Amino acid sequence: DVKVTQSSRYLVKRTGEKVFLECVQDMDHENMFWYRQDPGLGLRLIYFSYDVKMKEKGDIPEGYSVSREKKERFSLILESASTNQTSMYLCASSSPAGAVDTQYFGPGTRLTVL
């Protein structure tokens, strides 16, 4: 079974802090995604990556950056956390590149910014 893990289930940070959310998948998937999930809004794509060191902006990239130094790991970075970034963050992966396939999700990180 595909396993996607996220570094924390719950995280509380202060306004202005730099926040790192990490995601690791164990199935050699080329594609990895970061979403935020807010009630009534569904999931919104922040960034995605289709290969190591490759990234593309999603619908709401402002205030976020990402890093993919290794194929299995995709990190989301909040450069200076703000209260409006309080949300549930979901990581997903999929494969193979060049074909439509299922996205597999991690358990999510519920981030609270005070």
Added chain:
Amino acid sequence: AQTVTQSQPEMSVQEAETVTLSCTYDTSESNYYLFWYKQPPSRQMILVIRQEAYKQQNATENRFSVNFQKAAKSFSLKISDSQLGDTAMYFCAFMKGDSNYQLIWGAGTKLIIKP
């Protein structure tokens, strides 16, 4: 731009009943895919069922089936013989055929199965 609309924020049914969740979408694309994902309380999002737009036959996975009406741009999910474990948020999602695998999501429907 594509949009996905789920008009039912919350539904509840008795165990063993059949329930249908609605989803409509807007697109000018001819090649696309549609998905239903399930997110149980405090658990991971998982794929329930998917439909390729070019296929006329409705997808079925055990107790889950879809009613895909391409002309009407409707993609509803039917759950037969509902079980307590079906309690979850259900999300409808759309993907263009050449989208770089980006999904466009609906707002979700919270489904509660009552014993």
